Amino acid sequence: MANTNPARGMRDFLPSDVRKREYVIGIIKSVYQKYGFEPLETPSVENLETLMGKYGEEGNQLIFKILERGEKIQKKLAEGSIKSENELSDLALRYDLTVPLARVVANYKDKLPKFFKRYQIQPVWRADRPARGRFREFYQCDVDAIGSSSMVVEAELISAVSEILERLGFDDFLIHVNHRQILTSILNASGIPKDLHIETLVAIDKTDKIGMDGVVEELNKRDIPIENILRLVNFLLDTYKLKAERLKADTELFEAAKKAVEVSKNADEVKTIDEIVVNSPKTNDLVTERVLAFITGDNLGKNAIEDLRKILKITKKILERNRVFFNLSLARGLSYYTGAIFEIQVPDLAGSLGGGGRYDGLIGMFGKEQIPACGFSLGLERILVVMEERGMFPPELQTNSADVMVTIWNEESIAESLKLANELRSQDLRVLVYPEADKLGKQFKYAGQINVPFVCILGENELAENKVAVKNMVTGEQEIVDRQSVGEKVKSKK
Amino acid sequence: MANTNPARGMRDFLPSDVRKREYVIGIIKSVYQKYGFEPLETPSVENLETLMGKYGEEGNQLIFKILERGEKIQKKLAEGSIKSENELSDLALRYDLTVPLARVVANYKDKLPKFFKRYQIQPVWRADRPARGRFREFYQCDVDAIGSSSMVVEAELISAVSEILERLGFDDFLIHVNHRQILTSILNASGIPKDLHIETLVAIDKTDKIGMDGVVEELNKRDIPIENILRLVNFLLDTYKLKAERLKADTELFEAAKKAVEVSKNADEVKTIDEIVVNSPKTNDLVTERVLAFITGDNLGKNAIEDLRKILKITKKILERNRVFFNLSLARGLSYYTGAIFEIQVPDLAGSLGGGGRYDGLIGMFGKEQIPACGFSLGLERILVVMEERGMFPPELQTNSADVMVTIWNEESIAESLKLANELRSQDLRVLVYPEADKLGKQFKYAGQINVPFVCILGENELAENKVAVKNMVTGEQEIVDRQSVGEKVKSKK
Numbered sequence: 001m002a003n004t005n006p007a008r009g010m011r012d013f014l015p016s017d018v019r020k021r022e023y024v025i026g027i028i029k030s031v032y033q034k035y036g037f038e039p040l041e042t043p044s045v046e047n048l049e050t051l052m053g054k055y056g057e058e059g060n061q062l063i064f065k066i067l068e069r070g071e072k073i074q075k076k077l078a079e080g081s082i083k084s085e086n087e088l089s090d091l092a093l094r095y096d097l098t099v100p101l102a103r104v105v106a107n108y109k110d111k112l113p114k115f116f117k118r119y120q121i122q123p124v125w126r127a128d129r130p131a132r133g134r135f136r137e138f139y140q141c142d143v144d145a146i147g148s149s150s151m152v153v154e155a156e157l158i159s160a161v162s163e164i165l166e167r168l169g170f171d172d173f174l175i176h177v178n179h180r181q182i183l184t185s186i187l188n189a190s191g192i193p194k195d196l197h198i199e200t201l202v203a204i205d206k207t208d209k210i211g212m213d214g215v216v217e218e219l220n221k222r223d224i225p226i227e228n229i230l231r232l233v234n235f236l237l238d239t240y241k242l243k244a245e246r247l248k249a250d251t252e253l254f255e256a257a258k259k260a261v262e263v264s265k266n267a268d269e270v271k272t273i274d275e276i277v278v279n280s281p282k283t284n285d286l287v288t289e290r291v292l293a294f295i296t297g298d299n300l301g302k303n304a305i306e307d308l309r310k311i312l313k314i315t316k317k318i319l320e321r322n323r324v325f326f327n328l329s330l331a332r333g334l335s336y337y338t339g340a341i342f343e344i345q346v347p348d349l350a351g352s353l354g355g356g357g358r359y360d361g362l363i364g365m366f367g368k369e370q371i372p373a374c375g376f377s378l379g380l381e382r383i384l385v386v387m388e389e390r391g392m393f394p395p396e397l398q399t400n401s402a403d404v405m406v407t408i409w410n411e412e413s414i415a416e417s418l419k420l421a422n423e424l425r426s427q428d429l430r431v432l433v434y435p436e437a438d439k440l441g442k443q444f445k446y447a448g449q450i451n452v453p454f455v456c457i458l459g460e461n462e463l464a465e466n467k468v469a470v471k472n473m474v475t476g477e478q479e480i481v482d483r484q485s486v487g488e489k490v491k492s493k494k
Numbered sequence: 495m496a497n498t499n500p501a502r503g504m505r506d507f508l509p510s511d512v513r514k515r516e517y518v519i520g521i522i523k524s525v526y527q528k529y530g531f532e533p534l535e536t537p538s539v540e541n542l543e544t545l546m547g548k549y550g551e552e553g554n555q556l557i558f559k560i561l562e563r564g565e566k567i568q569k570k571l572a573e574g575s576i577k578s579e580n581e582l583s584d585l586a587l588r589y590d591l592t593v594p595l596a597r598v599v600a601n602y603k604d605k606l607p608k609f610f611k612r613y614q615i616q617p618v619w620r621a622d623r624p625a626r627g628r629f630r631e632f633y634q635c636d637v638d639a640i641g642s643s644s645m646v647v648e649a650e651l652i653s654a655v656s657e658i659l660e661r662l663g664f665d666d667f668l669i670h671v672n673h674r675q676i677l678t679s680i681l682n683a684s685g686i687p688k689d690l691h692i693e694t695l696v697a698i699d700k701t702d703k704i705g706m707d708g709v710v711e712e713l714n715k716r717d718i719p720i721e722n723i724l725r726l727v728n729f730l731l732d733t734y735k736l737k738a739e740r741l742k743a744d745t746e747l748f749e750a751a752k753k754a755v756e757v758s759k760n761a762d763e764v765k766t767i768d769e770i771v772v773n774s775p776k777t778n779d780l781v782t783e784r785v786l787a788f789i790t791g792d793n794l795g796k797n798a799i800e801d802l803r804k805i806l807k808i809t810k811k812i813l814e815r816n817r818v819f820f821n822l823s824l825a826r827g828l829s830y831y832t833g834a835i836f837e838i839q840v841p842d843l844a845g846s847l848g849g850g851g852r853y854d855g856l857i858g859m860f861g862k863e864q865i866p867a868c869g870f871s872l873g874l875e876r877i878l879v880v881m882e883e884r885g886m887f888p889p890e891l892q893t894n895s896a897d898v899m900v901t902i903w904n905e906e907s908i909a910e911s912l913k914l915a916n917e918l919r920s921q922d923l924r925v926l927v928y929p930e931a932d933k934l935g936k937q938f939k940y941a942g943q944i945n946v947p948f949v950c951i952l953g954e955n956e957l958a959e960n961k962v963a964v965k966n967m968v969t970g971e972q973e974i975v976d977r978q979s980v981g982e983k984v985k986s987k988k
Binding site: 004005006007012014015017019021022037038041043046065069070085089091093100104106111112113115117123137147150153318365367405408421425429430450 | 496498508509511513530532533536538541543558559560561563567571578582587594600601602605606609611612617619621631646653657807811861899909916919924927928930
């Protein structure tokens with residue numbers, strides 16, 4: 001028998017899943033629109049050359065490639081001349097929403113406003129090994145602001161994303177911030193050769209998994225003098241220790257605060273999460289000072305620290321809660337970031353709910369002009385996982401597919417039943433018609449199975465008198481109602 | 495320089511495009527929900543084997559295949575042993591929404607209601623030669639009812655689709671109906687061998703393009719006695735002549751009626767489109783009689799005619815206008831149809847706005863059980879093309895991205911400007927912040943370019959007094975307003 005499962009790493013979304021997804025997407029869209037972002041959609045399939053070389057070596061490997069078609073491929077196969085994958089493919093599936101945006105901005109520059117703010121909510125595909133919470137097709141909810149290198153952009157993005165998460169019901173997320181130029185300056189100050197920066201960052205980003213010994217081991221395989229590796233690693237180790245303590249403190253403080261809010265019956269006694277977090281050690285300032293001392297004399301690095309301080313200062317003023325933290329071990333895998341980088345963390349998820357950053361060089365790879373840009377990507381799938389685990393969906397989402405079901409009395413009255421259904425639909429009710437002239441008992445049984453609250457019967461007597469029998473499936477009561485009052489009765493839910 | 499166009503046959507949708515698409519999709523969803531259909535989503539990528547052999551030979555050719563990945567493909571390439579495309583691919587892009595639905599129904603049978611009614615609005619991909627209005631990625635808006643072979647299903651589908659088109663503003667569409675079993679019975683009565691039925695239908699479906707001579711030529715290449723070809727062709731020719739006259743009459747009548755409605759100032763004089771169409775020759779009955787005479791003694795054919803008559807009878811009673819017509823030359827390309835088939839036509843489009851039919855055998859190809867099913871697919875792209883050409887979009891869709899723009903006075907007041915923006919957003923206004931502390935003149939100029947109706951200025955004086963200067967960009971007037979009244983002022987649009 002045929003395999004009826006979705007392909008490996010892919011998922012089917014049944015109606016209750018789709019309703020939850022659309023609920024979250026609806027909130028994301030409405031907040032982005034309030035911030036003046038406009039919708040954009042790009043094709044799922046891009047020219048292979050558009051994607052290659054934009055995501056680093058690991059990214060290249062994970063791109064789904066599409067087989068060439070027709071005579072082209074037939075000829076190559078007949079000749080038996082194919083040596084590499086790239087000769088077989090001209091197209092590929094979208095890997096993220098940022099590279100297509102950069103292509104679009106370069107292509108339609110004259111049609112778009114100077115400060116183009118767009119959101120885009122579409123699936124992307126990665127040929128990753130599927131795992132719990134990791135899929136090969138997943139949605140990204142991206143928001144990007146093009147055309148300005150002002151830190152106002154970063155602050156507004158953080159504000160918008162915070163509002164979305166708060167409106168979804170998250171109260172305990174933190175936004176970790178770092179800056180690619182700060183990382184570069186630290187690598188320079190450590191003496192890591194420029195052409196090994198990306199690989200070094202990739203290694204550092206894996207510290208959580210492989211430990212600092214693992215990082216040293218990976219870096220030692222490259223052509224880097226051991227004293228430079230140690231200079232970098234010792235600086236990071238000291239700062240990580242600080243960060244580790246801080247993070248541990250954050251988590252514990254959050255947990256304590258949540259408990260306090262839950263346990264205390266007396267509102268005055270409750271120390272809010274805000275108060276506790278605000279009073280936690282000021283690691284932001286400590287880390288900033290440490291970095292400035294380490295990269296001494298590096299002006300690009302100093303400017304980056306200035307930018308970071310602006311972001312921290314503005315967001316502290318505009319956010320209702322203190323959520324933004326300088327996290328030096330945040331590196332972000334993608335190779336196109338050039339400035340500030342972000343990641344959203346909640347205590348009960350190992351990965352992040354989303355992330356982003358500034359990529360002032362990417363659009364220039366497609367067009368004549370370098371255009372600054374910065375964006376955020378929310379991971380729909382992870383948001384859904386956490387919301388599911390925490391029971392954060394509103395109960396209305398658990399609704400049935402219909403408010404009322406119309407039965408069919410006999411073959412002759414089919415058109416009348418359908419007419420009644422359409423009358424009720426014109427009053428904005430969701431109406432099912434039982435599709436067959438089955439025994440009435442069978443039709444009622446079905447209505448019970450699918451939890452429809454009301455059932456209408458249009459028998460010969462009712463038809464003759466312009467009435468409808470309406471059965472309340474919860475109470476079991478049945479009532480004869482004027483045909484034009486059926487809608488009202490169903491809406492009253494009595 | 496890099497190629498920044500979307501890939502061949504693919505499209506980018508800029509904000510104004512997306513707004514139009516979402517407007518149409520919103521109406522489609524809301525009507526389907528009123529009919530009790532529930533949302534379903536399936537992955538873009540299916541196992542290749544799921545799709546192969548479901549769409550006929552032409553369909554197979556047009557499936558986008560995805561290259562295998564990693565070691566598998568490396569090994570095959572190294573061995574140089576690849577002979578056919580199929581050895582290179584394990585996955586493929588979704589070709590329609592019907593085959594994935596059949597797979598889903600077979601896979602989750604126990605989780606779904608007996609009469610599963612679902613809608614699905616997602617893109618599909620076909621490696622067709624791109625042409626005007628034909629794209630390689632396009633959206634389908636599908637609605638299907640699973641589990642019943644009653645003609646109530648067909649009638650409800652026609653009713654739902656008609657309501658959608660009417661709510662979008664279409665007044666002149668016709669729904670052509672035919673039945674695969676009727677076609678089969680006609681081919682049998684003509685003596686066409688069973689194994690050549692599909693190819694014969696494909697040829698007949700092309701009559702518009704290649705003419706009846708072309709059909710005869712195509713059929714003559716196969717192993718069919720010429721007298722059988724002629725028996726079929728003569729029957730069709732006679733019926734087509736009838737149909738051609740009818741269609742010509744329809745079109746002319748519609749045009750005349752539309753003109754009458756437009757020209758006449760006196761409502762009583764207006765012959766409505768309905769009246770005219772209802773009074774046009776009753777070809778439905780004529781064609782039905784002709785077919786019954788031709789297939790004499792074929793019980794399956796007789797039953798199919800009975801089904802068709804039911805659909806015509808019910809829809810005539812429940813639709814406000816007479817729109818459903820028996821069209822014998824309608825064949826539909828896809829091979830999975832088994833019963834009634836539909837297509838929606840408007841006079842100013844060569845193709846159809848959508849189509850569908852009954853496919854009682856498809857789900858059984860995936861599961862143990864044969865489950866009857868019937869559905870309709872609306873072509874979003876074609877609906878959009880016709881709506882654009884006819885100027886059918888409501889003017890509200892041409893809106894700006896924001897209701898108001900907040901300027902930035904200087905570096906120090908950035909956080910205050912962002913705060914004001916957030917205050918206005920909390921009143922459900924769409925608010926842009928100019929991202930840089932540019933000269934005010936430059937900020938106003940930008941506001942003018944993007945057509946924002948109001949601009950807020952928060953200078954030192956205003957900040958000190960808790961006021962905001964609000965400039966109406968249409969009248970040019972500027973007014974000092976209490977900070978908490980800014981939202982009201984913008985909403986009043988004065």
